[in-house]
Amino acid sequence: MDDLELALGTSDLAAQLALAHYEAGVTVSVKADGSPVTEADRAVERLLRDALSEARPGDAFFGEELGELGESERVWILDPIDGTNFFSRGDPNWRIQLALEINGITELAAVTAPALGIRWWATRGGGAFESPWPGAEPRRLQVSTTVEDATIDALGNDPRLPTAGPPGSPLPLVELVRGEIDAFHVERYYKWDHAPWILLVEEAGGRFTNPIGTNTGDQGGGLYSNANLHSGLLALLGYPGGSA
Numbered sequence: 001m002d003d004l005e006l007a008l009g010t011s012d013l014a015a016q017l018a019l020a021h022y023e024a025g026v027t028v029s030v031k032a033d034g035s036p037v038t039e040a041d042r043a044v045e046r047l048l049r050d051a052l053s054e055a056r057p058g059d060a061f062f063g064e065e066l067g068e069l070g071e072s073e074r075v076w077i078l079d080p081i082d083g084t085n086f087f088s089r090g091d092p093n094w095r096i097q098l099a100l101e102i103n104g105i106t107e108l109a110a111v112t113a114p115a116l117g118i119r120w121w122a123t124r125g126g127g128a129f130e131s132p133w134p135g136a137e138p139r140r141l142q143v144s145t146t147v148e149d150a151t152i153d154a155l156g157n158d159p160r161l162p163t164a165g166p167p168g169s170p171l172p173l174v175e176l177v178r179g180e181i182d183a184f185h186v187e188r189y190y191k192w193d194h195a196p197w198i199l200l201v202e203e204a205g206g207r208f209t210n211p212i213g214t215n216t217g218d219q220g221g222g223l224y225s226n227a228n229l230h231s232g233l234l235a236l237l238g239y240p241g242g243s244a
């Protein structure tokens with residue numbers, strides 16, 4: 001099977017395991033960095049690593065719960081349960097996130113929200129898609145082209161973006177790739193949170209820039225937006241590459 005088939009099939013297995021924990025209920029503990037974790041987070045990441053390494057024994061891993069393993073030009077970036085707070089309190093807005101990085105470039109992204117019954121995926125140069133989960137006919141995703149009266153969501157209050165409101169839902173990046181909002185700004189979280197969404201946004205016709213002016217997810221976040229808004233919002237934020 002190719003990498004996308006592998007990622008989606010492995011996500012299916014992880015989704016089934018995560019759903020079993022979700023429906024049974026979990027106990028939350030706190031990691032050293034203050035973020036929440038459950039046994040489900042660790043169990044799902046172990047399953048992802050085991051399944052992927054069986055199919056691709058030379059690949060390396062970088063995961064939220066179990067860290068780095070191996071050295072390879074191919075690295076699977078894993079967020080076994082993105083949204084542990086939602087997961088632990090029975091809110092369906094949590095996701096299983098995978099990305100495959102090859103020679104430092106994210107080539108594949110797969111995000112599954114089992115409790116919502118939705119999946120998103122993208123391959124570099126191949127577009128971004130959404131479908132019901134489990135499997136059904138996908139639809140291609142496209143960001144908006146809006147410039148005037150744009151809807152800008154932001155995590156936290158940022159005076160640099162006076163028109164930005166707080167996220168209107170737990171899924172602002174989903175709304176962005178669907179063209180329902182026009183930009184989302186966040187300056188926190190980790191590479192495993194951002195890696196799949198950067199590719200999804202770019203393949204849906206949008207752009208992502210972090211605070212140092214590149215498009216990697218290892219700088220604590222950045223600006224996601226449609227292409228028409230991007231340079232102007234970068235200028236407001238004081239990011240490299242912005243222009244009024």
